[in-house]
Amino acid sequence: MILTKISLIHFRNYKKQNIKLHPGINIFVGNNAQGKTNILESIYLLALTKSHRQGIENTLIKIGEEQSKIKGTVKDGKIFRDLEIQLTKLQKKVLLNGKEVRKIADYITHLNVIIFTPDDLEIIKGSPSIRRNLLNIDMSQLSRTYLQLLNEYDKILKNRNEYLRLMYVNHLRDENYLSVLDEKLVERAVKIYKYRNEFLNRINKVIGTIYENITGTSGLVIKYEPNIEVASFEEASLNKELVNKLRKNRERELAQGTTLFGPHRDDFSFYLNNDNMRFFASQGQQRLAVICFKLAEIELFKEDTSTTPVLLLDDIFSEIDRKKKNKLLKYIEKDIQTIITTTDLKDIKRDILQDAKIFTVQDGTIEERMK
Ligand SMILES: Nc1ncnc2c1ncn2[C@@H]1O[C@H](COP(=O)(O)OP(=O)(O)OP(=O)(O)O)[C@@H](O)[C@H]1O
Numbered sequence: 504m505i506l507t508k509i510s511l512i513h514f515r516n517y518k519k520q521n522i523k524l525h526p527g528i529n530i531f532v533g534n535n536a537q538g539k540t541n542i543l544e545s546i547y548l549l550a551l552t553k554s555h556r557q558g559i560e561n562t563l564i565k566i567g568e569e570q571s572k573i574k575g576t577v578k579d580g581k582i583f584r585d586l587e588i589q590l591t592k593l594q595k596k597v598l599l600n601g602k603e604v605r606k607i608a609d610y611i612t613h614l615n616v617i618i619f620t621p622d623d624l625e626i627i628k629g630s631p632s633i634r635r636n637l638l639n640i641d642m643s644q645l646s647r648t649y650l651q652l653l654n655e656y657d658k659i660l661k662n663r664n665e666y667l668r669l670m671y672v673n674h675l676r677d678e679n680y681l682s683v684l685d686e687k688l689v690e691r692a693v694k695i696y697k698y699r700n701e702f703l704n705r706i707n708k709v710i711g712t713i714y715e716n717i718t719g720t721s722g723l724v725i726k727y728e729p730n731i732e733v734a735s736f737e738e739a740s741l742n743k744e745l746v747n748k749l750r751k752n753r754e755r756e757l758a759q760g761t762t763l764f765g766p767h768r769d770d771f772s773f774y775l776n777n778d779n780m781r782f783f784a785s786q787g788q789q790r791l792a793v794i795c796f797k798l799a800e801i802e803l804f805k806e807d808t809s810t811t812p813v814l815l816l817d818d819i820f821s822e823i824d825r826k827k828k829n830k831l832l833k834y835i836e837k838d839i840q841t842i843i844t845t846t847d848l849k850d851i852k853r854d855i856l857q858d859a860k861i862f863t864v865q866d867g868t869i870e871e872r873m874k
């Protein structure tokens with residue numbers, strides 16, 4: 504799918520801005536604090552109705568203004584759709600082809616985006632909970648069922664932890680209710696283990712080749728490190744293992760008032776050949792590995808939906824050398840509409856710039872650069 508144009512009114516540091524986008528590579532160039540990330544944010548918001556920067560909804564409207572509007576047109580095959588988000592300080596309205604849509608789930612399928620921001624490097628470097636969180640966000644975009652499963656699991660987990668504490672404080676011995684919660688928890692847990700395993704297997708089928716294509720180095724894989732010993736990812740086997748773990752650790756769980764085993768304690772790591780990239784890889788290698796992870800997700804997206812999402816790349820060029828920058832752009836250029844922000848166009852080959860659309864961003868104003 505292609506985002507053909509976008510218009511902003513009173514969004515962040517933009518007053519009024521219309522942009523016509525290129526179906527291939529779009530590069531937004533500008534100094535720090537001019538509004539580059541804000542553009543990507545507006546597109547992400549238009550797609551998913553919330554910002555990729557967390558917990559800051561009330562800073563989206565331009566300071567001093569009461570409301571903001573973001574509009575865009577998406578071309579999907581032969582069909583054109585108009586998307587619109589209206590923000591006031593108190594509410595958010597989403598519109599499809601000029602009509603208000605009340606169920607967000609009905610809206611967010613119309614523009615698919617995959618975003619890379621420097622914060623995504625945490626998927627390699629961050630704490631396990633940050634890494635899991637980033638993985639969950641990405642997987643949820645690929646599968647609604649997974650998102651639903653996660654929500655159910657989290658609710659049951661919360662109940663179970665509360666009940667464990669209650670049992671401990673009140674010296675309750677009756678374990679009937681706990682068993683009911685266990686059964687519900689394990690049922691979802693098993694499915695989450697399977698989903699994650701399958702997702703990472705599918706990523707691993709493509710990520711190595713993509714990384715090699717861009718960097719010349721082979722051997723990139725993501726290893727899943729579930730929180731229980733896994734003999735096989737068969738449901739029955741996962742079920743047995745988790746049930747055993749919970750049974751054996753009941754006293755410990757009661758004493759600590761928390762659930763010690765389950766996918767909420769999973770981990771995964773990027774490996775380049777046999778080295779964990781968290782400890783061994785350079786900054787540039789980590790950055791490229793995460794970008795390749797996003798490119799691998801695009802491949803999965805294409806397989807599942809037969810559409811190509813729009814790729815948003817925030818500030819990707821720092822720490823990447825000339826050769827790899829150009830290889831990366833060559834890879835994308837084939838068939839992915841991409842929106843890139845950067846502070847300079849240094850090192851980018853002329854033929855790539857020739858085919859791309861370049862925009863200059865300065866103090867909340869965007870101008871298309873003439874060739
Ligand atoms: N609600 C708002 N109203 C007005 N200005 C805002 C609002 N929110 C953010 N800004 C301003 O937008 C400016 C540009 O932000 P943005 O993050 O897009 O910069 P950038 O071009 O990506 O810079 P960098 O290269 O440093 O990443 C910031 O200086 C910020 O003060």
Ligand SMILES: [Mg+2]
Pocket residue numbers: 539540541817818
């Ligand atoms: Mg920025």
